[in-house]
Amino acid sequence: MKINGVEIENTFAEGFHMVGTRFLITADSLEWARVAGQNATGFATSVIACGCEADIESEFEAGPDGRPGVSVVILTRNIQTLAEQTISRVSQCVLTCPTTACFNGVEGGQVIKVGSSLRYFGDGYQMSKLIFGRRFWRIPVMDGEFLVEEEFGSFEDASDGNLIIIGRTRETVLKATAKAVTAMRSSGGVILPFPGGIVRSGSKVGSKYKKLNASTNHSFCPSLSYLSDSDLSANENCCYEIVVCGELEENIRLAMKVGIEAAAIEGIVRITAGNYGGSLGKVRIPLWDLFS
DSSP: OEETTEEEOSOEEEEOOEEEEEEEEEOSSHHHHHHHHHHHTSSOSOTTTSSOEEEEEEEESOOTTSSOEEEEEEEESSHHHHHHHHHHHIIIIITTSTTOEEEEOOOSSSOBOOHHHHGGGGTTOOEEEEETTEEEEEEEETTEEEEEESOBOOEEEEEEEEEEEEESOHHHHHHHHHHHHHHHHHHSSOBOOSGGGOBSSOEEEOOSSTTOSEEEOGGGOGGGTTSTTOOOOTTOOEEEEEEEEESOHHHHHHHHHHHHHHHOOTTEEEEEOOOOTTSSOSEEEETGGGGO
């Protein structure tokens, strides 16, 4: 299969299932909501070392309180870690940000007690309030009060996918990958947790060092193309990976499809995906199936 002369390999992206939550941050301006969302999703590229994968999923003009804001998604391996990550990130990055409020964005699932945990910061001056049948906590802060919903919902069976874009020069591959990132984020319902949506240090499962459960994906490193198990040919001098996550696999598949289409520009040799013989997870997304 080729798109605009770029080979799309007959392979699949391998991923794994996660649990997640979604919450809405509103503020007096979209700029301040973005600041809170960006800080709340910092150091959240991979569950390998960050504890979670998180990003801003979307922006909106009017949230539950009529103010602009952002939707944030956090994904982890289990509900306990999800609760810890969510509470710490809302407390340290949303509560602290000027003019913000924080609302649950998921109906159902196991409950995460966010507001009921953060209320103690009010030192006895906090107050509870019912709004449209849901309980919130009002915590006094130095610009007024921080309004946060008592409980957040959660969802299971979130998953991820990936693309590996391979080309002749770093300049071209970076340009193509950035175009793919823009298209994938615009497709909706997904997050791309790595810096700028791009993974420079693609990893594989396992390592020659026993303490590491992941290490550099050496078969896609141009400086190691002389190795017998290299996956790169002589005219392939740069690779970038995109990791895409979401609550619904159908949204991940759509994002991967539009990402491939956007990345298929002159100078790109081929587009493939990372898979590890089932050692990473049970999710399988064949690239060719995206276009069937």
